[in-house]
Every structure is written in structure tokens, then in C-alpha cells.
Amino acid sequence: MPTPDTPLWEVFIRSRNGLAHKHVGSLHAADATLALQAARDVYTRRGEGLSVWVVPSAAITASDPADKGMLFEPAQSKIYRHPTFYEVPDDVGHM
Amino acid sequence: MKIATDSPLALYTLRRADDALILGHRLSEWCGHAPMLEEDMALANIGLDLIGQARSLYGYVAELRADGSDEDQLAYLRDAPAYRNLLLAELPKGDFAQTLLRQFLYSAFADPFWRATLASGDPTLAAIAGKSEKESAYHLRHTAEWVIRLGDGTEESHARAQEALDLLWPYTGEMFEADAAERELMAAGLAADPEPLREVWSRTVDQVLREATLTRPVGGWMQSGGRHGRHSEHLGHLLAEMQVLQRSYPGAKW
Numbered sequence: 001m002p003t004p005d006t007p008l009w010e011v012f013i014r015s016r017n018g019l020a021h022k023h024v025g026s027l028h029a030a031d032a033t034l035a036l037q038a039a040r041d042v043y044t045r046r047g048e049g050l051s052v053w054v055v056p057s058a059a060i061t062a063s064d065p066a067d068k069g070m071l072f073e074p075a076q077s078k079i080y081r082h083p084t085f086y087e088v089p090d091d092v093g094h095m
Numbered sequence: 096m097k098i099a100t101d102s103p104l105a106l107y108t109l110r111r112a113d114d115a116l117i118l119g120h121r122l123s124e125w126c127g128h129a130p131m132l133e134e135d136m137a138l139a140n141i142g143l144d145l146i147g148q149a150r151s152l153y154g155y156v157a158e159l160r161a162d163g164s165d166e167d168q169l170a171y172l173r174d175a176p177a178y179r180n181l182l183l184a185e186l187p188k189g190d191f192a193q194t195l196l197r198q199f200l201y202s203a204f205a206d207p208f209w210r211a212t213l214a215s216g217d218p219t220l221a222a223i224a225g226k227s228e229k230e231s232a233y234h235l236r237h238t239a240e241w242v243i244r245l246g247d248g249t250e251e252s253h254a255r256a257q258e259a260l261d262l263l264w265p266y267t268g269e270m271f272e273a274d275a276a277e278r279e280l281m282a283a284g285l286a287a288d289p290e291p292l293r294e295v296w297s298r299t300v301d302q303v304l305r306e307a308t309l310t311r312p313v314g315g316w317m318q319s320g321g322r323h324g325r326h327s328e329h330l331g332h333l334l335a336e337m338q339v340l341q342r343s344y345p346g347a348k349w
Contacts (some may be wrong), residue, residue, distance in 0.1 A: 028135050041133065
């Protein structure tokens with residue numbers, strides 16, 4: 001139950017070395033220590049992680065959904081920004 | 096089932112297996128009932144760790160007995176007097192404070208106990224300790240954090256935590272008991288001596304209680320009997336619920 005005593009935290013897990021921490025969900029906890037333990041208990045039960053971050057949800061500054069058009073639509077018409085116009089020579093291998 | 100015929104090593108292992116199973120079952124009673132989802136999962140996780148430890152230990156007991164018994168028979172087909180767990184483990188879960196205090200008092204013992212058992216000359220016990228030690232270390236960390244927050248929390252959480260501590264305290268002495276047969280196992284380097292563990296336990300408990308602003312009860316008379324099959328009335332009720340399926344449908348599998 002969300003209460004003022006147990007604010008919301010966002011959980012990020014790094015599953016392997018070399019990968020970035022990835023957002024996996026959120027939880028309620030009284031403080032950072034308990035939030036980290038709760039993240040371990042709720043989100044790493046099946047061996048999902050090597051490292052866990054928790055961040056107070058209130059610390060996240062999010063974009064306004066109403067600004068979607070202004071922020072993201074201009075990029076949709078710039079297909080030349082995708083690196084799909086190059087022929088990768090076979091000798092390059094996996095890129 | 097004749098427990099009296101168990102070798103000292105089998106009985107020693109059975110006692111630790113029963114601790115883990117009964118305590119694990121008590122924690123499972125919180126599943127779906129904890130005050131918040133996060134702690135519901137945390138308590139279930141600890142319970143599953145303990146039941147996993149119990150399975151390994153029962154498997155070893157069955158191997159030592161070499162009488163064709165298995166972990167399921169040991170868990171589901173013994174009556175209360177055949178159980179050898181600590182009385183501390185079988186006490187009802189009580190409220191959240193009582194469960195957390197009990198788990199803390201036990202984990203503060205189990206953590207150094209398994210670490211000491213890593214050095215056992217018995218390779219199976221040492222291997223079980225290798226897995227259990229990491230689990231217990233987390234149980235101790237998690238429960239200590241909760242004890243601190245409950246004790247140093249609200250007026251009500253403090254009162255409940257202190258009440259739980261006072262209730263549980265006389266059951267803590269049993270963790271450090273060792274009978275003559277167990278002393279022989281210790282002398283042979285197979286079992287961990289609980290006496291040096293008492294100091295480690297005491298230090299951990301003092302430190303956490305101080306931070307939790309809880310008052311350590313004055314020592315004194317300690318409850319005893321679980322290691323010899325003399326149990327409180329609570330164990331029978333626990334077993335009735337835990338064993339009902341195997342008792343009603345013998346050999347049922349899923």
C-alpha cells in the first residue's frame with residue numbers, strides 16, 4: 001500500500017557485466033536501505049541481476065505526455081539519421 | 096520411526112534440519128498476509144531458503160540412516176515428539192514484530208553457525224554450510240534492518256518489538272546447547288562448537304538492539320526441551336497443517 005511513510009522507488013537491474021542497468025519496475029519502501037533489499041527480494045528471485053539500483057521515483061523528472069508532438073514527432077521525418085543507407089562490406093563482419 | 100537409534104551425526108543433522116523446516120513453515124504462514132507486498136516476498140524468500148536448507152539436511156539424514164527413508168518421510172510422517180527443533184522455531188508467528196525479532200535472533204546465530212560449519216571435517220555438512228552461509232548472511236542483514244526500524248520507529252512499533260523480544264528471549268538459550276554426543280562430534284571436528292558462537296551472537300544482538308533503542312532482557316532461566324522432543328503445544332498444530340496432505344493421501348505427488 002502506498003503511504004507517505006513508504007514512498008515509491010524505481011528499480012534498475014544490471015543482468016550481466018558490460019550491460020547497462022535497466023528499469024524493471026517499482027516498489028514501496030521506507031528508506032533507501034529497505035528499498036534496495038526489497039528490490040533484491042522482489043526483482044532478483046530468478047537470478048536476474050548482478051547489480052541493483054534504486055532511485056526515489058520523486059527524483060525523476062519526466063517529459064510531459066502532452067509535449068509528445070513537439071518533442072518526438074520532428075524526429076520521425078528524419079529517416080536519414082538511421083544508419084541504414086550504408087552497405088556494410090562483408091569483410092567487416094558483425095557490427 | 097525410531098529416532099533413538101540415530102547415530103550422533105544423524106541426530107545432529109536432524110536437529111538442524113528440523114530448525115530450518117519448522118522456521119521455514121512459520122515464515123510461509125505470512126505468504127499473502129504480510130503488511131506490504133515487498134515484505135511478503137522477503138519473508139517467503141527467507142522461508143524458501145530455510146526449506147531448501149532443510150531438504151539438504153534431511154537428505155543427508157536419510158543417507159546416514161540408510162534405511163530407505165527420504166526427506167518427505169522425515170518432514171511429513173513424524174509426530175511432534177520425533178521432531179528435534181528449537182522451541183524458538185515453533186512458536187507462533189505472532190505479529191510482524193514477533194516474526195522479525197524471532198528471525199533476527201535466529202539468524203544472528205545461524206549466520207556464524209554456518210560460517211563455522213564451513214570448517215567441518217564432514218564434507219556434506221561443509222557443503223550445505225557453503226550454501227546456507229550466504230543465505231543466512233542476508234537473513235541477518237534484512238531482519239536486523241527491520242528490528243532497528245521497528246524498535247526506533249513509532250511508539251507502537253517500539254512497544255510491539257520490545258514485547259516480542261521479552262517473549263522470545265527465554266527461548267534463545269537453547270541455540271547454544273550441546274549434549275554429550277554433540278560434544279564428541281565437536282571434538283572430532285565435525286560440528287561447530289556453539290560456545291564461541293554465543294559471544295558473536297551476543298555482540299550482534301547488543302549492537303542491533305542498541306541501535307533499535309530496545310532493552311536487552313536480563314538473562315536467567317532458559318526454555319529447553321526441543322532438542323529432545325519435548326515441545327510446546329504449538330508444534331502439534333503446525334504439523335497438523337503442514338502434514339495433512341501426506342497424511343490424508345499417502346504418497347501423493349505433484
